[in-house]
Amino acid sequence: MAPLLEVENLRIELTTRDGIAPVIDDLSFTLNAGETLSFVGESGCGKSMTALALMGLLPDKIGRVASGKIIFNNEDLTQASDARLREIRGNDISMIFQEPMTSLNPVFTIGEQIAEVLRAHQGLSRAAAWAKAVELLDAVRIPNPKGRASDYPFQMSGGQRQRAMIAMALACEPKILIADEPTTALDVTVQAQIFDLLTDLRRQTSAAIILITHDMGAVAEMAERMIVMYAGRKAEFGPVDQIITHPRHPYTKGLISCVPHIVSDMTEERPDLIEVPGIVPSLKDFGQDRCLFASRCAYVTDKCQASRPSKKLFSNGQIADCWHAEDL
Amino acid sequence: MPKTLLDVDGLTVRFEVKRGSGWGKKSYLYAVDDISFEVKQGETLSIVGESGSGKTTAALAVARLVPAHSGTVMLDDGNVLEKQGEDLRQTRQKVQFIFQDPYSSLNPRKRADSIVREPLDNLSEKSEDEKTTIVAELFEAVGLRPEQMKLFPHQFSGGQRQRIGIARALATQPELIICDEPVSALDVAVQAQILNLLRKLQREYNLTYLFISHDLGVVQHMSDAIAVMYMGKIVEHADRISLFTSPRHPYTQALLSAVPTVDRTQRAKQKRILIPGDPPDPINLPKGCRFANRCPIAEAQCSQTEPELKDVGQGHKVACHLV
Structure with missing residues (x-):
């Protein structure tokens, strides 16, 4: 079966004060129908930029796709016209944003905002769109959907707003749902509810989900495959279970071990967390012909400073871009 | 000490x-x-x-x-x-x-x-x-x-x-x-x-x-x-090991079960306890236990009297009628 979405050697450049910087540098991946693929990394590593590029929403005049292809349904989205992209957005690919309070319009009711999507994309009448909006609110388990549809965003709790966002994203039954840190602003019990909801909806509509997050726990629970991004490049790629049990890139390893996890065998002793020193390099250092993680890496050698690591493919499907991947 | x-x-x-x-x-x-x-x-x-x-x-x-x-x-x-x-x-x-x-x-x-x-x-x-x-x-x-x-x-x-x-x-x-x-x-x-x-x-x-x-x-x-x-009350108070290995209050249990984890044995062991709904209105608090309307094990007495924070052994304190 052909993959639903194919990204080939994507390079996105941003124009900054210091010149042109590649925020996404040679990224390739595929997404199959019905699967969840997760992007992991710190802020400033290019996760959200990838999502925006897929949606054709790169910031105007600043960001552009320099090379590469995004193939969806045999169509290259990087070449598509604005009108065509507008058709695809919402209908085929839609997105849930991080902050439900700032991404909903405060002066329209939730019902109006969901109905707007249906009227614009499916040409429904005002009444039919409203009825469908109420149905959708029910599907995302908002109690009393008929009454709540005429609520404004400020009248809802954070979890309910995020549900309304999900309802809006799912209005036209997209084939791909991009969730950009959908639960970062929410409490853990609400996060658990949202994750359950997303899993159920995926089962019902067989949509593929791209989950962008920095929480390894969330990845382990939600996704089948993951891509670890660092400084605009893919650091590691492969099945989630295998990467978590045996990461092949020092950055992945750091990301897993630097977070205190709740484990089943808890002891009195609490060793210090293994930290990844330093921070993500700034945009102007992106795109150099060396390993960009070298300055923070414990395994660094001269080779890492001299040239960009090539892909190392392992028999279990894991791919790591590191010169020392085999030794880890 | x-x-x-x-x-x-x-x-x-x-x-x-x-x-x-x-x-x-x-x-x-x-x-x-x-x-x-x-x-x-x-x-x-x-x-x-x-x-x-x-x-x-x-x-x-x-x-x-x-x-x-x-x-x-x-x-x-x-x-x-x-x-x-x-x-x-x-x-x-x-x-x-x-x-x-x-x-x-x-x-x-x-x-x-x-x-x-x-x-x-x-x-x-x-x-x-x-x-x-x-x-x-x-x-x-x-x-x-x-x-x-x-x-x-x-x-x-x-x-x-x-x-x-x-x-x-x-x-x-x-x-x-x-x-x-x-x-x-x-x-x-x-x-x-x-x-x-x-x-x-x-x-x-x-x-x-x-x-x-x-x-x-x-x-x-x-x-x-x-x-x-x-909701403004301490519902459970215990030392670290005791709280994480044997949480007693249903809210603590739900909270712990909601945390996504990378540890596969932990994930298999824990069953996610969902607490539906939203917390009550803080200005108009219900009578009795504040968690009662979302609690999976609530009984009639929970919505009548408010539970006290009481010691259930070795300094582990819980505010729940059913513990």
Whole structure:
């Protein structure tokens, strides 16, 4: 079966004060129908930029796709016209944003905002769109959907707003749902509810989900495959279970071990967390012909400073871009 | 047995809220409702809970940053809530605060060294030379370089700013440091750096932390004892191992089961307990247990009488009728 979405050697450049910087540098991946693929990394590593590029929403005049292809349904989205992209957005690919309070319009009711999507994309009448909006609110388990549809965003709790966002994203039954840190602003019990909801909806509509997050726990629970991004490049790629049990890139390893996890065998002793020193390099250092993680890496050698690591493919499907991947 | 440094008893914080058209009776929102806890010298007590549970308000009240309605906060045999004037100024030296957001808690128009120096200027009678030495020592202790002393906050990264905030909190050599979500605004890798720093400083200076967080993984790593808050009440209070291995209150159980984990055995073991619905309206609290409307095991008595926080063995305290 052909993959639903194919990204080939994507390079996105941003124009900054210091010149042109590649925020996404040679990224390739595929997404199959019905699967969840997760992007992991710190802020400033290019996760959200990838999502925006897929949606054709790169910031105007600043960001552009320099090379590469995004193939969806045999169509290259990087070449598509604005009108065509507008058709695809919402209908085929839609997105849930991080902050439900700032991404909903405060002066329209939730019902109006969901109905707007249906009227614009499916040409429904005002009444039919409203009825469908109420149905959708029910599907995302908002109690009393008929009454709540005429609520404004400020009248809802954070979890309910995020549900309304999900309802809006799912209005036209997209084939791909991009969730950009959908639960970062929410409490853990609400996060658990949202994750359950997303899993159920995926089962019902067989949509593929791209989950962008920095929480390894969330990845382990939600996704089948993951891509670890660092400084605009893919650091590691492969099945989630295998990467978590045996990461092949020092950055992945750091990301897993630097977070205190709740484990089943808890002891009195609490060793210090293994930290990844330093921070993500700034945009102007992106795109150099060396390993960009070298300055923070414990395994660094001269080779890492001299040239960009090539892909190392392992028999279990894991791919790591590191010169020392085999030794880890 | 370390001595008790902070002893909070029956602390209540309420805020006046306007309802209706202004004529009726005043109504109050009880953000923190009659909570009691102790923190031992050199240990860390964490208060966890979801947003709106009152954990930050409780911490602010302990530091006298919001007025408390009733209760006592004993620190070194003196009630912090009753102190006035010069006495209060002396007490402020002993209680310092690390804030959540390192971007808004540092004055953008001051240089890093004067930010760290400010508590010394306001609260202590040290000489100028002494202050300069202390600031230099603090910069080293929190892992900043001496040449960074003359920079402005915007020239630092998030993690470095939080280090400045920590140095500032340490300046007056406080006995109690209140950390209000000190890492939740930081990236995961930087989070680990700050958590390690906080623990290192605790070992070196024998610090006592009151640690506020919603992240149970972080709490598990940082604390010796944990108090779980829900709607202004402490529902469970126990030491670290006891709370995480055998949580007794249904809310704590639900909270723990909701945390996604990378540990496969843990994930297989834990069954997610979903708590449907939303917390009750804090201005119009229901009779009885505040968790009853979302509780999976609630019985008739739960919506009638409010459960007391009672000891169920080895200092593990739970407020639930059914435990």
